[in-house]
Amino acid sequence: SIRILLLNPNSSRSMTKSMESAANSIATLSPSVSISTYTAPEPSPASIDNAEGIHASVQAVINDPDFKSRLQSEAYDAVLVACFSVHPLVKHLANALKPVPVTGIFEASILTGLSLVPLVEEEQQKWGIVTTGAFWEAHLANGVAAFLGQAPSPASTTGSSSSSDGRFAGVFSTGLNAGDFHTISQEQVNVRLREATKRLLSAGNVTCVVMGCGGMGGLQDMIRAIVVQEYGQDKARDVAIVDGVQAGVLQLQHAVLSRRLF
CATH class of the missing domain: 3.40.50.1860 (Rossmann fold)
Structure with missing residues (x-):
């Protein structure tokens, strides 16, 4: 056991x-x-x-x-x-x-994201993080760089990656905090989550979306629906949505x- x-x-x-x-x-x-x-x-x-x-x-x-x-x-x-x-x-x-x-759950999600995104010669597949408040964008982007043994970029900007790993698309925030996902209206959550996820998906050939908050558990179906809207049904089938827990x-x-x- x-x-x-x-x-x-x-x-x-x-x-x-x-x-x-x-x-x-x-x-x-x-x-x-x-x-x-x-x-x-x-x-x-x-x-x-x-x-x-x-x-x-x-x-x-x-x-x-x-x-x-x-x-x-x-x-x-x-x-x-x-x-x-x-x-x-x-x-x-x-x-x-x-x-x-x-x-x-952060470290485990990095390893999972990397394992789901192969290194290929053609258009590089990418993974990225959708998270809550703006504070986390630089914190998590620098954390990914440090975990991969890279120096964080001092020029890290909103939604950008401070990692030199070409597979990492970056961190994109909803502007909500962790508790909001279970206390504000579902419609408000949907709007914020859709905006952040769309920004991530526009950052390249993203085939893995990591939910960057323990409080986002259960939102996979909502994110999947956004991916289908943006990518179409066929391409969306190949997109993994990772729960850190x-x-x-x-x-x-x-x-x-x-x-x-x-």
């Missing part, structure tokens, strides 16, 4: 429940995988929307005695940090819990099995 801890570093239990549902959709395909969840206590914000929110969430988790006792009493095989950001908890827990595999569970399952095998 493989026991994965899904760690939500914000304090929204409803978001944890939504991400748990996404994780369990993968776990049902692999009966050996079981998902446990943890939600950070306040003062971690209910929605992490900037650098201050990231910092507050780190402090809330590492200073939570309940979290420490759970790590000591439960034998988790892997930990998934479920915040789509360059989140310090990923490195912190990887060091504290080694050799237990730890990844974040699902990608993270798959990556950790692979990591645990690899450690056991090799």
Whole structure:
């Protein structure tokens, strides 16, 4: 069996429940995988929307005695940090819990995006990220560059990629925050999401759209409909839409099995 801890570093239990549902959709395909969840206590914000929110969430988790006792009493095989950001908890827990595999939904999505976009001689296929607020455009673009071992570009601009990897189309934001996806009207979500997705799809031959927020779980069908509108039914069939939580569970399952095998 493989026991994965899904760690939500914000304090929204409803978001944890939504991400748990996404994780369990993968776990049902692999009966050996079981998902446990943890939600950070306040003062971690209910929605992490900037650098201050990231910092507050780190402090809330590492200073939570309940979290420490759970790590000591439960034998988790892997930990998934479920915040789509360059989140310090990923490195912190990887060091504290080694050799237990730890990844974040951001890191898992990068690897998944790259695996779904082949290197080809013809028109290069691309992957990109649709996310929430404008803060995340530079944060995530620079994060992709750093993850790929590249120096971030100081000239990174809205919707552009700061990575020299030709397969990365960039980061495009809706202007919403994570909590908005479950609180404002569906029509407002549709309008903002359509605009951001259209900008991504116009950035090249995009064949993989990564949903760049844990709170976007369940929006695959909406994004798929936008892709069909922009690309047509035939081309849209070849476009993958990646949920970071699902990608993270798959990556950790692979990591645990690899450690056991090799």
